[in-house]
Amino acid sequence: MRPGTPPQNAEDRKWREQLDRFVKANTLEIAALAWGLHQRNPDSNEYLGIDIAPKPHFITCTRDALEALNQKVDNRLREMMGVVDNHNPEIEVLLIAIGNGQIQAVQYQPQPTPPDCFEEADADVDTLLDRLEQRMGAQIEP
Structure with a gap:
């Protein structure tokens, strides 16, 4: 655990x-979804997200919203912001998950690539x- 990180x-x-x-159970379909959403608006600064409450559902997170949150938490999301800044949707998936007042980035490179998954x-x-x-609703309890 890093200093300053509350215990889970x-x-x-x-x-x-x-x-x-x-x-893990839905790697390829999540990659397909991420690519499909990216293709709808390739120039946007939106990222695929999951909000756990009130019931698990997909959301989009804007870069501006993530930056504002990072400022509110005294720059504690700087590692996540680095992941966001370097995200390449053609080869990897980035999910921003929000639950219980916490945020988690999930990043992976599926095989095949997201465009092929789609x-x-x-x-x-x-x-x-x-x-x-x-x-998601059947597998994740809020």
């Missing part, structure tokens, strides 16, 4: 562990959103 209680660990299991998914963005949110 069982509830904090629970949603993070559930999130990790959800991402092609192989054989579903549009709305279908992927619905499908993944149903799974």
